[in-house]
């Protein structure tokens with residue numbers, strides 16, 4: 001059952017009952033919370049907290065999230081879902097560690113720590129073991145017993161290294177048993193990718209080293225400091241009554257369409273970015289007053305922050321440019337019918353499909369479909 005305030009927000013946003021989703025918040029809903037009818041992956045709503053690192057490096061009982069050359073270590077549960085494999089700060093005397101955060105509010109992550117016999121609430125670190133092994137290390141290479149996991153439902157052979165994302169079909173992120181697992185693994189993989197990208201100083205070219213519990217890197221020669229940065233990118237679902245504007249890139253899996261998107265240019269506001277990207281990618285002109293912020297999603301592949309909007313057009317004629325392979329207006333009924341049979345879509349399928357359920361685009365499209373259904 002969709003909460004009443006969610007229906008109110010969706011109806012208001014899509015049918016102009018309120019001026020803007022930005023300025024109208026129903027009682028009890030704080031700014032910054034998702035307005036979507038379903039959770040967006042990587043959004044832990046504060047259960048997984050970043051923040052200042054502990055004063056001592058990798059304190060006793062801390063949980064390490066291992067990364068090997070961009071891959072995460074996951075194991076399969078009895079229900080076929082995936083969960084992260086954690087190492088303990090006592091077991092592992094190798095690799096480069098970076099502070100990730102604490103998760104005292106997360107029952108899923110606390111359970112993971114409890115099963116691994118780690119100290120609850122002692123925090124999570126990324127541990128990059130890429131330079132320690134020529135090929136992906138086994139559990140015993142990492143100092144883990146074969147029965148590393150206290151859960152009898154997990155067999156030791158089910159722990160494997162995987163990239164979190166795959167181009168088509170269900171990826172590791174889609175199969176994780178908890179949103180909090182997705183957030184933990186994504187921020188660990190993103191942190192590892194950032195460290196690898198800042199090996200040398202942008203000012204003088206000398207090598208850098210990790211400082212401040214791995215939250216920064218510092219040049220060994222001139223002392224310049226570097227911190228992880230995110231690239232803001234916007235995603236917009238342009239809707240016109242019962243239809244919405246979706247596009248596809250030539251490089252995407254066959255049949256894949258999504259909301260229009262683009263990186264924010266230097267010196268540009270988010271609203272200007274929405275207007276420019278929609279015009280560049282489709283020729284459609286957006287009504288600036290109709291632009292509404294809906295939700296955000298960290299997309300650390302490698303380091304974006306997606307900002308999701310809805311908007312309405314002032315002109316609907318499509319002029320295709322070289323940016324996208326195709327852009328079309330899609331009727332809600334057509335999308336609903338396609339998605340109803342989309343569960344069995346795999347990488348080789350060419351039927352219409354949208355990004356996976358862990359994406360912000362998927363949430364924007366489903367939120368809009370829900371508002372259309374609510375009106376009928």
Ligand SMILES: [Zn+2]
Nearest residue numbers: 201204219222
């Ligand atoms: Zn330097």
